Every structure is written in structure tokens, then in C-alpha cells.
Amino acid sequence: MDFSQPELLLPFSFYNRPVLHVAKDLLGKILLRKQNGKILSGKIVETEAYHETNDPSCHAHRGKTRRNAVMFGPPGHLYVYFTYGMHYCMNVVAEAEGIAAAVLIRALEPLSGIELMKSRRDEKFKEKDLCNGPAKLCQAFAITTKENGISLLENKIWIADSELVSSKQIAVSPRIGISSGQELPWRFYLKDNHFVSGKKNGK
DNA sequence: ACTGCGATGTCCT
DNA sequence: GGACATCGCAGTT
Numbered sequence: 001m002d003f004s005q006p007e008l009l010l011p012f013s014f015y016n017r018p019v020l021h022v023a024k025d026l027l028g029k030i031l032l033r034k035q036n037g038k039i040l041s042g043k044i045v046e047t048e049a050y051h052e053t054n055d056p057s058c059h060a061h062r063g064k065t066r067r068n069a070v071m072f073g074p075p076g077h078l079y080v081y082f083t084y085g086m087h088y089c090m091n092v093v094a095e096a097e098g099i100a101a102a103v104l105i106r107a108l109e110p111l112s113g114i115e116l117m118k119s120r121r122d123e124k125f126k127e128k129d130l131c132n133g134p135a136k137l138c139q140a141f142a143i144t145t146k147e148n149g150i151s152l153l154e155n156k157i158w159i160a161d162s163e164l165v166s167s168k169q170i171a172v173s174p175r176i177g178i179s180s181g182q183e184l185p186w187r188f189y190l191k192d193n194h195f196v197s198g199k200k201n202g203k
Numbered sequence: 204a205c206t207g208c209g210a211t212g213t214c215c216t
Numbered sequence: 217g218g219a220c221a222t223c224g225c226a227g228t229t
Contacts, residue, residue: 058221065214065215066214067213082214083222084210085210086210086211086212086223087222091221133223136222175221205227206229207227208227209226210222215218215220216219
């Protein structure tokens with residue numbers, strides 16, 4: 001299956017919806033990036049939703065700043081931030097312009113460009129360890145703050161439609177690494193998928 | 204298997 | 217000055 005066909009590119013209307021719907025519906029979709037004449041791609045298997053309202057762990061909860069400004073912009077854009085002095089994380093902006101909400105992409109199942117991903121991570125890693133964490137997949141796809149704010153509606157970095165995922169295959173849990181306030185069940189992942197984050201042995 | 208911790212830049216109080 | 221939407225290594229059971 002060639003997911004890079006332009007007809008499969010998810011449209012503006014996909015992102016212009018409540019962030020919890022976008023987070024859930026991104027499961028099973030394909031993240032793609034064209035680079036060095038190659039196509040990097042991976043299936044999204046784990047996401048988390050963040051919203052400025054009633055969510056103290058959202059970067060935008062205290063209003064707009066230089067860092068989080070992209071979250072307040074139109075949906076269908078990339079919000080990339082730098083954290084812990086060495087890691088990048090990528091989010092997909094959702095909901096209407098003016099409302100800050102985004103979906104953190106936490107894990108991918110690599111599909112193509114795997115050699116390039118390995119060269120950017122470390123040759124020693126197995127396939128399942130290339131993108132099973134938010135900072136890992138950014139490293140594998142070479143996504144940094146240079147990519148902050150770019151549109152997902154053009155074919156540089158984009159997301160493609162794929163087969164429908166039944167709600168029976170989706171699991172829900174509290175988000176990971178959150179300390180402030182009482183945590184919400186806003187993490188979604190594909191049940192029994194071996195590429196979800198935090199698994200040491202593939203199961 | 205699980206636990207602790209160092210790395211290290213940017214934002215925010 | 218402290219916290220941070222993390223990761224990988226070292227040490228222990």
C-alpha cells in the first residue's frame with residue numbers, strides 16, 4: 001500500500017474538530033515525511049490529547065506564550081517543543097483557530113525509511129525501539145523546532161488516511177509523565193500493538 | 204524484572 | 217531557581 005498518494009492526505013476538516021476525537025481518530029493513520037528522496041513513514045499507534053481548558057498540564061493552560069503560540073493558531077499544523085534539555089516532541093494542532101488544543105504523537109510503527117531512522121537513532125536499536133516514544137520518533141524523523149508551525153496540509157510532513165480502526169482496538173489510560181493536578185484519561189493507543197511506548201520486550 | 208538518576212536548554216514564577 | 221508532555225544507562229533483586 002502506497003500511503004504517499006496525495007488523495008490520502010488528511011484534510012483541514014479532520015483537524016478542525018474536538019481534540020479528543022482527533023486524538024482517537026489519529027490511531028492507525030500514517031505519518032509521512034519526504035526527505036533525501038526517500039519517504040519516511042509510520043503508523044500512529046499512541047496519542048495524547050491536551051487542551052487549554054481544565055487541563056493544567058497543557059502548555060497553553062496559562063495563556064499564549066512564544067513557545068506555545070502555534071497551538072492557538074489554525075488546526076492542521078505542527079507544534080514542536082524542546083524539553084529536558086535534549087528532546088523534541090511533536091503535536092498536531094486541533095480545534096478552531098483561537099482555541100489551543102493539540103495531540104501529542106507518542107509512538108509509531110515504522111513502515112518505510114527504516115534504515116534512515118536507524119542511522120538517526122542508533123544502529124543497535126531494533127525496529128520496535130525506533131519510534132516507541134515521543135522524543136524517539138522525533139529523532140527518527142529528524143523533527144526539531146525548525147519544523148514548529150509547519151502545515152500538515154502540504155506534502156512535506158503530513159498524515160495519510162488508512163484503514164478504519166474499530167473502537168474495540170483502542171485502549172484508554174491516563175497520560176504519561178504528568179504531575180500537575182488530577183490526571184485525565186486522555187491517552188489512546190492500539191491494544192496489543194508492539195510499538196506502543198514503554199514496552200521493553202515487544203509485548 | 205525493577206529502580207534511580209544524569210544529561211542539559213528553555214520557559215515561567 | 218525550579219520544573220519539565222524524556223531517554224538510556226547503571227545498579228540491584
